[in-house]
Amino acid sequence: MARKFFVGGNFKMNGTKESIKSIVKGLNEAQLDSNVEVVIAPPALYLQLAQDELKKEGVKVSAQNVYDKPNGAYTGEISVAQLKDSEVEWTILGHSERRTVLGETDEVVASKTKFAIDGGVSVVWCCGESLQEREAGNTVAVVERQLAALAAKVSGDDWKKIVIAYEPIWAIGTGKVATVQQAQEVHEAIRKWLKAKVSDAVADETRILYGGSVNGKNCKDLAKEKDIDGFLVGGASLKPEFVDIINSNL
Numbered sequence: 001m002a003r004k005f006f007v008g009g010n011f012k013m014n015g016t017k018e019s020i021k022s023i024v025k026g027l028n029e030a031q032l033d034s035n036v037e038v039v040i041a042p043p044a045l046y047l048q049l050a051q052d053e054l055k056k057e058g059v060k061v062s063a064q065n066v067y068d069k070p071n072g073a074y075t076g077e078i079s080v081a082q083l084k085d086s087e088v089e090w091t092i093l094g095h096s097e098r099r100t101v102l103g104e105t106d107e108v109v110a111s112k113t114k115f116a117i118d119g120g121v122s123v124v125w126c127c128g129e130s131l132q133e134r135e136a137g138n139t140v141a142v143v144e145r146q147l148a149a150l151a152a153k154v155s156g157d158d159w160k161k162i163v164i165a166y167e168p169i170w171a172i173g174t175g176k177v178a179t180v181q182q183a184q185e186v187h188e189a190i191r192k193w194l195k196a197k198v199s200d201a202v203a204d205e206t207r208i209l210y211g212g213s214v215n216g217k218n219c220k221d222l223a224k225e226k227d228i229d230g231f232l233v234g235g236a237s238l239k240p241e242f243v244d245i246i247n248s249n250l
């Protein structure tokens, strides 16, 4: 089955009303490959603004995180129901910055993922190893451990609402992109794992994105690999070259 190419822009804790309006204007006016699904993830405070300004078919907004409780005394958190109420259909979950800086465990990320899906919000679920883990030869083991925690919580059609993003931590914001071969190897391992532990259909249909120092120059070669179905872009999603990344296959 042909998997639709997917490009996400993770703005992280960057942007102002003005800069986000300007990025969205750029996307509204750009010629984008119609075979690509695009989401942009501004800080929560600006989701509504981005949503209101977006006029481009095929481009949606995404949250960067969501909490796994329905409502209540959780100061600072946002619920899945609130995302739905604001017509936000996507959230990123398990980004390495949340795992490492904010202490989210594999189990917390999996629980949030299940909660989002049950509430009707699709998930860009992130995984990836640190430099130390890669150098110790543990890359695939780390990613498989993260996947196993996810698979313990989700099942069946839940997988249709998950896009996996492989983001090696050492490549995030460092300018040190994984080589095409390094990325493809891990993507292939993820697909094999899905085939062995979940199903042939999930392995075949789930999109696996690469993230980590993707830019307008390196995206084309990465996009050619058979198991790379798109990108999760940080820094470059704030710049005009985000359009070149969306159009990697043109």
Ligand SMILES: O=C(CO)COP(=O)(O)O
Pocket: 010, 095, 167, 171, 172, 173, 174, 175, 211, 212, 213, 214, 232, 233, 234, 235, 236
């Ligand atoms: O973390 C990332 C996307 O979620 C990648 O960030 P950079 O593209 O800035 O390396």
